[in-house]
């Protein structure tokens with residue numbers, strides 16, 4: 718019985734790590750026998766749980782930073798977005814650490830160049846990315862984004878500012894990881910969120926329910942910088958589509974064939990934009 722629970726625990730961790738990081742389950746499979754061998758040799762019996770946790774984290778980090786990037790480039794032609802460059806950063810470190818930051822080199826170049834242009838237009842500002850794609854295999858989805866499965870898609874956070882002072886913020890959104898920072902629909906605007914929710918598309922509002930806005934974060938939508946970001950991406954010839962909700966599009970005062978609504982089957986796009994090649 719003890720062995721059964723031990724096996725169940727391992728399967729649980731492998732499944733969870735595979736779901737959230739794609740490669741974490743495999744790294745765990747290599748790590749467990751290695752850890753057993755080392756602790757047996759060194760006759761370590763006390764504090765094994767914390768030692769295991771700490772050393773797995775280090776092992777995962779080393780593999781993720783040293784082996785996964787060249788392997789992803791040669792096997793699937795995808796490259797990671799930077800952890801910290803002057804004009805591009807993940808909104809939350811998790812997007813980088815969980816290997817959810819892989820894209821085709823063409824998309825990486827578009828993101829970096831667009832962010833540089835934005836940084837020139839609004840000095841001190843940088844683009845914050847959310848989920849992009851995993852390192853390997855076309856068709857392998859990065860849940861809950863079914864379409865993020867080919868290295869050609871990325872989500873980016875809108876810009877916000879302090880409500881009281883009007884201070885421009887970077888890398889900060891009303892909800893903790895970007896998703897869920899929904900923009901309320903005003904009177905007279907097309908209310909796609911209401912339509913999708915009332916028509917039973919539970920997945921549409923999923924991220925907003927999972928990550929509600931922090932009430933103490935008194936932020937407001939920064940129209941000026943968000944407009945610059947969206948129009949810069951839309952005007953890039955390499956970009957195929959930019960998804961955003963109709964009321965955000967109207968608020969930004971932008972038009973264009975590339976600016977589209979993702980529809981009710983996708984997660985809502987009034988807390989981020991989705992850019993794809």
Ligand SMILES: [Zn+2]
Pocket residue numbers: 862865870871872990991992
């Ligand atoms: Zn997306």
